[in-house]
Amino acid sequence: MNFISIHNKIKGSVSEDWLTDSQKNILTNILDNKIHDLINVYGPDGVGKTFLGWALQKRNYATYFSDIENVIEGCHIAVIDNGNSSFEEYKTILKIMELKRIKRVIYLSRNKLDAKVYSLNLALTxxxxxxxxxxxxxxxxxxxxxxxxxxxxxxxxxxxxxx
Known part of the structure; x- marks a missing residue:
């Protein structure tokens, strides 16, 4: 079986039942947090950030985007994956939120954003x-x-x- 087939099989199986305890803790924190418009979920490759983003989309909480270049106008809440942690990226996110009328962004990145942003570290146990x-x-x-x-x-x- 090739990468795409496996990827699609896993993505098609997304459900909250599949979330790990660490992902559930992050999900609860995101859903309960009504204060922050930008939340940075960060952690090393392969800890489940993308799967968490898919789960947020599956529950109709947010629209998932594989990277910042693909964000479209008008989605209320966006999950942006594969982000970098630079201050320039932070400014780009804020500009996109304003120009594309996005109320909230869940930003998935390997490293913590280099800005004063509410951040959650996802790690595997x-x-x-x-x-x-x-x-x-x-x-x-x-x-x-x-x-x-x-x-x-x-x-x-x-x-x-x-x-």
Whole structure:
């Protein structure tokens, strides 16, 4: 099975039941936070930021964008993925929010934004990895190795994919 097939199978399985405890804590924090218009969720590659963004879209809370270049006008709340952490990027986000009339942005990045922004660090725990393995195995992707701190590596480089 190729990368795109696996990616689409996982994306199609998005549900809040699939969220890890760490992702659920971040989700709750985002949903309960009515004060901040810009929330930065950051963490290393493969900790589940993108999956969290997909879950926010699936529950009709936000519109997911794979990067800042694809943001469209008029969506009330945007999840912007693959962000960088520079102050220039922060200013770009604010400009996009104003020009495209976006009320709130959940900004997903590897590193914390270099600005005074409400930020949440997403990190993997051993329990999170067990949950992901259980979820992935439930759709027929058999993962055998739990010793990994990057979920994409776990799924695509350390697993044998049988469908």
């Amino acid at each position: 051993a329990t999170d990895i067990e949950k992901v393995v259980k979820n992935i195995n439930s759709v027929g992707l058999n993962i055998y190795d739990l010793d990994c701190d990057n979920l994409w590596v776990l799924i695509f480089k350390k697993c044998r994919c049988y469908i």
